[in-house]
Amino acid sequence: MIEVRNITKRYGNLTAIDRVTFRVDKGEVLAFLGPNGAGKTTTMRILTSFIPATEGTAQVAGFDCAEQPDEVKKRIGYLPETPPVYQELTVSEYLAFVGQLRGLSGKELTAGMDRVMERLSLGSVRQRLIANLSRGYRQRVGLAQALIHDPPVLILDEPTVGLDPKQIIEIRELIKSLTGSHSVILSTHILPEATAVCQRVVIINGGRIVAEDTPDQLSARLRRSEKISVTLRTPPADVLKRFLDVAGVEHVLATSEPHTVLIECALGRDIREEVARFVVGQDWGLLEMKPVSMTLEDVFLKLTQREDSLPKPNDGTESERL
Amino acid sequence: MPPVQAIIAKELRSYFVSPIVYVVGGVFLLTFGFLAYLYIVFTGAQAIQLMQMQGGTAQINLNDLVFRNLFASMRFVLLLILPILTMRLLAEERKLRTFEFLMTAPVRVSEIIVGKFISVYLVFIGMLLLTTLVPLTLALFSDFDWYPVLTGYLGMALLGGFFLAVGLFASSITENQIVAAFTSFGLLLMCWLLAGLGSLLGDTPAGHVVSYLSFMEHFDHLVRGLVDTKDLVYYVSGTVLMLFLAHRVVDSSRWK
Ligand SMILES: Nc1ncnc2c1ncn2[C@@H]1O[C@H](COP(=O)(O)OP(=O)(O)OP(=O)(O)O)[C@@H](O)[C@H]1O
Numbered sequence: 347m348i349e350v351r352n353i354t355k356r357y358g359n360l361t362a363i364d365r366v367t368f369r370v371d372k373g374e375v376l377a378f379l380g381p382n383g384a385g386k387t388t389t390m391r392i393l394t395s396f397i398p399a400t401e402g403t404a405q406v407a408g409f410d411c412a413e414q415p416d417e418v419k420k421r422i423g424y425l426p427e428t429p430p431v432y433q434e435l436t437v438s439e440y441l442a443f444v445g446q447l448r449g450l451s452g453k454e455l456t457a458g459m460d461r462v463m464e465r466l467s468l469g470s471v472r473q474r475l476i477a478n479l480s481r482g483y484r485q486r487v488g489l490a491q492a493l494i495h496d497p498p499v500l501i502l503d504e505p506t507v508g509l510d511p512k513q514i515i516e517i518r519e520l521i522k523s524l525t526g527s528h529s530v531i532l533s534t535h536i537l538p539e540a541t542a543v544c545q546r547v548v549i550i551n552g553g554r555i556v557a558e559d560t561p562d563q564l565s566a567r568l569r570r571s572e573k574i575s576v577t578l579r580t581p582p583a584d585v586l587k588r589f590l591d592v593a594g595v596e597h598v599l600a601t602s603e604p605h606t607v608l609i610e611c612a613l614g615r616d617i618r619e620e621v622a623r624f625v626v627g628q629d630w631g632l633l634e635m636k637p638v639s640m641t642l643e644d645v646f647l648k649l650t651q652r653e654d655s656l657p658k659p660n661d662g663t664e665s666e667r668l
Numbered sequence: 669m670p671p672v673q674a675i676i677a678k679e680l681r682s683y684f685v686s687p688i689v690y691v692v693g694g695v696f697l698l699t700f701g702f703l704a705y706l707y708i709v710f711t712g713a714q715a716i717q718l719m720q721m722q723g724g725t726a727q728i729n730l731n732d733l734v735f736r737n738l739f740a741s742m743r744f745v746l747l748l749i750l751p752i753l754t755m756r757l758l759a760e761e762r763k764l765r766t767f768e769f770l771m772t773a774p775v776r777v778s779e780i781i782v783g784k785f786i787s788v789y790l791v792f793i794g795m796l797l798l799t800t801l802v803p804l805t806l807a808l809f810s811d812f813d814w815y816p817v818l819t820g821y822l823g824m825a826l827l828g829g830f831f832l833a834v835g836l837f838a839s840s841i842t843e844n845q846i847v848a849a850f851t852s853f854g855l856l857l858m859c860w861l862l863a864g865l866g867s868l869l870g871d872t873p874a875g876h877v878v879s880y881l882s883f884m885e886h887f888d889h890l891v892r893g894l895v896d897t898k899d900l901v902y903y904v905s906g907t908v909l910m911l912f913l914a915h916r917v918v919d920s921s922r923w924k
C-alpha cells in the first residue's frame with residue numbers, strides 16, 4: 347500500500363531525511379519510531395503529498411505522491427503533528443466540514459460523523475466549540491478527522507500525544523482494530539506504543555533508518571549475550587579478571603558502581619549458579635545478583651544514540667557493540 | 669456539497685462567530701452614515717445660502733454634492749478596512765497549522781482561493797447592501813437621479829472586490845495577520861499613488877498606462893455614471909490577477 351524508495355529531503359543544507367526506504371503492506375500497522383528531529387514528520391508530509399521529496403519516490407496505493415497528489419490525497423487519512431482544528435467551530439460543525447471536503451454528504455456524512463464520534467468518545471462534546479476543548483479532546487477530534495471517510499491508508503503523526511492513560515489504551519485498541527483492513531503508519535517516541543499496536547517497527551534517527559523489524563526480533567537481534575549484574579560487599583582489586591575463571595564467562599565489565607560488575611556469557615546460557623557458588627567460595631560477600639535484560643527501550647536508546655555523545659547508561663551495557 | 673461551497677459556508681461561519689465582521693462592518697456603516705450626514709448638512713447649508721441669494725427655490729444636485737463626494741471618500745475607507753477582513757484568510761491557516769490539513773485534503777488550491785474570496789466578498793456585499801439605507805432614506809425626502817448612484821455602488825462593489833483580492837494575496841504570503849494587513853495597505857496605497865505619478869507624466873503613453881493602472885480614474889467614471897467596459901475590465905482583471913497570484917503562492921509554498 348505504501349512504498350517508499352530512497353527518499354531524501356533537504357532543507358537548504360540540512361538533510362532532514364536521508365535515503366529512507368520502507369514499505370507497508372495492506373492491512374499492516376507500522377510504527378515509525380525515533381527521537382525528536384529524526385525526520386518522522388518530514389517523511390509523513392512527503393507521503394501525504396504536502397511536500398515533495400528532494401530525491402527518491404514515494405507511492406501510496408500505487409500512486410506517486412509527487413505526480414498524482416489528487417489520487418493520493420483521496421486515499422489517505424492524515425493526522426498532522428498539531429491537530430488541524432478550527433477553534434471557532436463546534437466539534438460536529440468541524441467534522442461535517444471535513445467530511446464535505448472529503449466528498450461525503452447526506453446519510454454517508456451523518457453516518458461517518460456518528461461512527462467517529464462514537465469511536466473517539468466525542469459524543470459528549472459534539473456541540474462544544476473546539477476552542478474550549480482540552481488538549482486531549484482536540485487530539486481526539488484530530489483523529490476523528492482522519493478517520494471520518496474511512497480511508498484505506500492512515501498516516502498518524504504521534505496520535506496519542508496529550509491523551510490520558512485510559513484514552514491512550516483506547517486509541518491503541520482503535521488502531522489495532524484497523525489491522526487487517528487498513529494500512530497504518532504511526533509515529534511515536536514511545537516504545538511500548540510501538541510494541542503494543544504494531545507488527546513492524548522502523549527506527550529512524552538523524553534522518554536515516556537504523557533498524558526495521560518486528561518488535562520482538564528487534565530486541566532479540568540486538569541482544570548478543572546474556573548479562574548478569576553482581577554486587578559484592580568486598581570485591582578484590584582484580585575482580586574483573588578473577589571472574590573469568592568461572593566456566594562460561596566471556597566478558598566482565600566494570601560499572602559506574604564500584605561494587606557492581608557485569609558478567610557476560612553466551613546467549614542462551616544461564617551461569618547464575620556457577621557465579622553464585624564462585625562468589626560464595628571466595629567469600630566476597632554476595633549482596634545482589636540479577637539478570638540484566640535488554641528491553642526494546644535499550645535497543646531504541648542504543649540505536650538512536652550511538653553516534654551522539656550522550657551520558658553513558660550506568661548499567662554497563664554501553665560496552666556492548668552492535 | 670462541492671468543496672467550494674463547503675469552504676464558503678465554513679468561512680462565513682468563522683467570520684460571524686468572530687468579532688471582526690461586527691467591528692469592521694460597524695466602522696464601515698458608521699463612517700458611511702456619518703460622511704453622508706456631513707455632506708447632506710453641508711449641501712443643506714449651501715441650499716439655504718443659495719435660496720437667500722437667489723430668492724425662491726434653488727436647484728440642488730444631490731448626485732453631485734452628496735453621492736459623488738460620499739463614494740469618493742469611501743474609497744479611502746475601503747482601503748483602510750477591507751485588509752482587516754482579508755488578513756486572516758490564509759495567514760491564520762498557516763499559523764494554526766490547519767494549512768497542512770487543507771493542502772492534504774482532496775481539494776484544489778483554486779477551490780480554496782475561490783471559496784475564501786467568495787466568502788469574504790459576500791460579507792462585503794452584505795455590508796454594502798446595508799448602506800443602501802442612506803440613499804433609500806434620502807429618496808423619501810428629495811429627488812435625485814438613481815442611475816449614477818447605482819453605478820457608484822457598482823464601482824464600490826468592483827473596487828471592493830479588487831481590494832479583497834489584494835488582501836487575500838497579501839494573506840497568502842505570510843503567517844502573520846498584521847503583516848498581511850499592512851502588506852495590503854501598502855499595495856493599495858501604491859496603486860492609489862500611481863494616479864499621482866500618472867498625472868505627473870502627463871499626456872504621454874507612459875502617463876496613460878500608469879494612470880490606467882491606478883484604480884482612481886476608473887472609480888471616478890463609475891461614480892459619475894459612466895459605465896465603460898475599459899473600467900470593468902480593469903477591476904475584473906485586477907481581481908483575477910491577484911487571485912491568481914495568491915494561487916501561485918499557496919501552490920508553491922509547499923514545494924520548498
Ligand atoms: N520547514 C523546515 N525547514 C527547515 N528544516 C526543517 C523543516 N521541517 C523540518 N526541518 C528539520 O528536519 C529535521 C526533521 O524534522 P521532523 O519534524 O521530521 O522530525 P520529527 O521526527 O517529526 O521530530 P519530532 O519527534 O520532534 O516531531 C529537523 O532537524 C528539523 O529541524
Ligand SMILES: [Mg+2]
Pocket residue numbers: 386387388427503
Ligand atoms: Mg514530528
